[in-house]
Amino acid sequence: MQGAHMQGTRQPTPRPAAYTPTDRTVPTRSAERASYDKELVHAILDDGYVCHLGFVRDGAPVVLPTLYGRVGERLYVHGSTGSRPLRMTGEADPGLPVCLTVTHVDGLVLARSAFHHSINYRSVVVHGIAHQVTDPEEKRTALDALVDHVVPGRSHDSRPANKKELAATAVIRLDLDEVSAKLRTGGANDEPEDLSLPHWAGVVPVRREYGTPLPDAGLAPGTGVPDYLAAL
Numbered sequence: 001m002q003g004a005h006m007q008g009t010r011q012p013t014p015r016p017a018a019y020t021p022t023d024r025t026v027p028t029r030s031a032e033r034a035s036y037d038k039e040l041v042h043a044i045l046d047d048g049y050v051c052h053l054g055f056v057r058d059g060a061p062v063v064l065p066t067l068y069g070r071v072g073e074r075l076y077v078h079g080s081t082g083s084r085p086l087r088m089t090g091e092a093d094p095g096l097p098v099c100l101t102v103t104h105v106d107g108l109v110l111a112r113s114a115f116h117h118s119i120n121y122r123s124v125v126v127h128g129i130a131h132q133v134t135d136p137e138e139k140r141t142a143l144d145a146l147v148d149h150v151v152p153g154r155s156h157d158s159r160p161a162n163k164k165e166l167a168a169t170a171v172i173r174l175d176l177d178e179v180s181a182k183l184r185t186g187g188a189n190d191e192p193e194d195l196s197l198p199h200w201a202g203v204v205p206v207r208r209e210y211g212t213p214l215p216d217a218g219l220a221p222g223t224g225v226p227d228y229l230a231a232l
Helices: 002-008 038-046 136-150 163-167
Strands: 050-057 060-071 074-080 096-110 118-132 169-175 178-184 202-205
Touching: 038 060, 038 096, 038 118, 038 178, 050 074, 060 136, 074 136, 096 169, 136 163, 136 169, 163 169
Parallel strands: none
Antiparallel strands: 050 060, 050 096, 060 074, 074 169, 096 118, 096 202, 118 169, 118 178
8 A cells, every 4th residue: 555655745856957968969169158958959949030050952061041930949940831841851851960050149349359259148969860740739829939038928819821821831850859058158259468458358239129100001990009019
């Protein structure tokens, strides 16, 4: 009975709070700026919506800018069914090896010497095998995530894709497994002998800013800006 009681109250095994470093995710330079903390990685990914997807096509590297969305430990990227990289991720294939990156520039770091100029940034690099999403429910979830990743709440305030649109849209998924974050903060790292030079040094902050929403010409009179959009 004691054994049964202990088995019934056993707690689930907690998920690791960090990604496991690999040869591809450990930087060869400024390794102290790297992090594998999942919470930090998720925060960086959730703060943006444009990524760069890299892969090899016909023996040559290709990097495409595109939108992405995160659902738990998966990233989703969408495009036309005629897109070469998306066709290369079909179920008949073993998947497409890719490298996906996201970067935010937070500040321009101006030093007294040209050599020590830098930027403050947050970035995430994901390595893995991308696969095409064929399950209809997962595909709809992924497309909603892509819309909400750009404007949170928008998927509930727009018409869902119909069958024709779904057929013309391909979605690929990439599991967050081999992942690293890298960031720089702080000011200039000038050499001690340069501190007396008469050149301005410091950080110029860089921030993302949204303008006032411009209504479509065909919008019904009296239609106001939705709360979720005003919140941006």
